[in-house]
Amino acid sequence: MADKKDPALPDISVTPPNLTEMWHSTIHWFQLHYIQILIAIGAATIIYLALAAIRELGKRHRGHAGDALGYTNVLGRAAARTTHYFMLLVSARLVVGYADAPASLAKTVAFLFTVASVLQAAIWAREIILGLIERKTLAEDGGGETLANAMGLIRVLVSFALFAIAAVVVLDNLGVNVTGLVAGLGIGGIAIGLAAQGIFSDLFAALSIIFDKPFRRGEIITYDQTTARVEKIGLKSTRLRAMSGEKKVMSNANLLQKEITSLQTLTQRRVTYAIGIIYQTPEDKAEAIPAMLKAIVEAEGLIFVNAGIIAFGASSLDYQLNFDVPDPDHHDYFQMRHRIGLAIWKKFNAEGIEFAYPTQTSFTAAPDGKAIMPYAEVQPVRRVDG
Numbered sequence: 001m002a003d004k005k006d007p008a009l010p011d012i013s014v015t016p017p018n019l020t021e022m023w024h025s026t027i028h029w030f031q032l033h034y035i036q037i038l039i040a041i042g043a044a045t046i047i048y049l050a051l052a053a054i055r056e057l058g059k060r061h062r063g064h065a066g067d068a069l070g071y072t073n074v075l076g077r078a079a080a081r082t083t084h085y086f087m088l089l090v091s092a093r094l095v096v097g098y099a100d101a102p103a104s105l106a107k108t109v110a111f112l113f114t115v116a117s118v119l120q121a122a123i124w125a126r127e128i129i130l131g132l133i134e135r136k137t138l139a140e141d142g143g144g145e146t147l148a149n150a151m152g153l154i155r156v157l158v159s160f161a162l163f164a165i166a167a168v169v170v171l172d173n174l175g176v177n178v179t180g181l182v183a184g185l186g187i188g189g190i191a192i193g194l195a196a197q198g199i200f201s202d203l204f205a206a207l208s209i210i211f212d213k214p215f216r217r218g219e220i221i222t223y224d225q226t227t228a229r230v231e232k233i234g235l236k237s238t239r240l241r242a243m244s245g246e247k248k249v250m251s252n253a254n255l256l257q258k259e260i261t262s263l264q265t266l267t268q269r270r271v272t273y274a275i276g277i278i279y280q281t282p283e284d285k286a287e288a289i290p291a292m293l294k295a296i297v298e299a300e301g302l303i304f305v306n307a308g309i310i311a312f313g314a315s316s317l318d319y320q321l322n323f324d325v326p327d328p329d330h331h332d333y334f335q336m337r338h339r340i341g342l343a344i345w346k347k348f349n350a351e352g353i354e355f356a357y358p359t360q361t362s363f364t365a366a367p368d369g370k371a372i373m374p375y376a377e378v379q380p381v382r383r384v385d386g
Contacts, residue, residue, distance in 0.1 A: 044095050045091065047087075047094060059080040074128060078123075081127050083116075086116045086117065089112055092112075118170050122166040126158055201253045202235070205251075206235045209238070215260060217232060221240075229241045237252060238250055268324040268326045269325045271336075272320065275344065275355070276318050276357075277316060279316070285351060286317065289353070290307040292348075292351070293307040305323055307320065
């Protein structure tokens with residue numbers, strides 16, 4: 001005895017398409033509307049050829065070296081990814097729409113056209129987004145070397161997001177309730193993000209370094225108490241070479257949290273010298289010291305800023321010299337500082353100006369508290385012969 005169907009349960013049976021009926025209705029449609037069909041096929045052929053021509057034009061502009069940073073290149077890149085499947089479905093949709101096709105055939109073509117259009121839109125959007133990202137990086141960075149480290153990740157993220165949206169749109173057109181699917185994807189994304197938040201923080205920090213460009217590969221930067229050259233910007237960490245030779249590896253997120261000073265874009269670098277002379281220096285020589293320092297700096301082809309007395313020290317008269325080393329990328333900064341220091345030492349020796357060093361003078365006092373220099377008078381000791 002056959003089981004009776006419970007009326008409370010939803011009907012989930014799918015009625016298969018009647019291919020025989022579709023075939024006969026299509027033949028009958030051709031017989032009645034062959035003139036409209038021929039006209040529509042002609043128009044569809046023209047549209048297909050026009051789309052194919054745009055596709056070929058996009059291929060030519062995609063690799064145009066002179067327009068590598070232009071919007072034409074980005075649009076050509078997207079047009080070159082137009083699929084033959086999409087062009088065929090556009091032509092077929094025009095034919096069945098103009099020639100009043102049977103309902104079953106029109107419904108099938110409309111569904112296939114929707115799928116093709118959604119997928120093609122996702123492909124175009126992906127190519128345009130990736131093209132704009134590369135354009136921004138190439139326009140500002142020139143070589144785009146740092147972009148190559150993260151382009152694979154960016155492509156995966158963009159592709160996943162766009163094709164996930166495309167899949168939801170296609171399922172929605174099929175009549176599937178996508179509310180639960182969207183909610184499940186959202187919950188799954190949150191769970192994955194919480195489980196791998198450390199990895200994702202470094203990945204997004206790498207993207208921030210690439211687009212915001214606080215520093216670039218090859219630059220010399222200073223953070224904390226370390227001065228180092230950036231050797232490689234990875235997706236998880238940045239590798240640096242300290243000036244003392246050590247290789248340092250820091251996570252991108254941790255590095256961006258520090259105060260970073262870039263020395264790469266300096267047109268000149270400031271050098272400061274602290275000089276102390278003894279208080280016994282003659283006044284005329286003490287007054288002439290700033291002019292001496294200026295002459296020494298300019299003789300080396302450097303930029304003199306200022307020089308003068310800054311303090312009366314405990315055992316010295318303190319001067320400060322400031323000068324700039326131009327174009328520090330092509331000058332040995334440390335060597336120039338050495339040469340200036342050596343020239344100051346020679347000049348002061350020649351002028352009889354003594355450098356001060358910490359000294360202490362002792363004064364002797366008499367019983368009444370008066371200072372006696374150098375020593376107090378003492379009673380001579382009589383010699384007693386035995």
